[in-house]
Amino acid sequence: MGEDGYYSSPFSKWFSRLLRNAGIKSKKNAFHSFRHCFEDACRDSDISKEIMDALQGHGEEGMSDRYGRGYFLQKLNEAMQRLQYRGLDLPTLYQNNR
Known part of the structure; x- marks a missing residue:
């Protein structure tokens, strides 16, 4: 569980790093x-x-x-x-x- 009380928050941050590391992160994509x-x-x-x-x-x-x-x-x-x-x-x- 994340600090904000949501189980999805840590995974969302991980997914954002994954997109960034793959070179495909933009303002229009996120978990x-x-x-x-x-x-x-x-x-x-x-x-x-x-x-x-x-x-x-x-x-x-x-x-x-x-x-x-x-x-x-x-x-x-x-x-x-x-x-x-x-x-x-x-x-x-x-x-x-x-």
């Missing part, structure tokens, strides 16, 4: 960039904000956060199966690393 990319992909894949928030661990606001227990894993899995990162070609990366 938090993964969250922004995920949100864009969810919107592009027609995943509702409520499901997107649940997948990211965001709490619900208002009275709805007091009732129920959230979404069933099956519902979250269905959304993840629909998630697409258009333009990202991972099989090509995998084939080039053999």
Whole structure:
């Protein structure tokens, strides 16, 4: 856990050093960039904000956060199966690393 009380803080600092050492650090990339990319992909894949928030661990606001227990894993899995990162070609990366 970091001094600020977040478990992600030490890893975020490590990831920033990794990017800097690789020579690819810029103002537009950081560990938090993964969250922004995920949100864009969810919107592009027609995943509702409520499901997107649940997948990211965001709490619900208002009275709805007091009732129920959230979404069933099956519902979250269905959304993840629909998630697409258009333009990202991972099989090509995998084939080039053999």
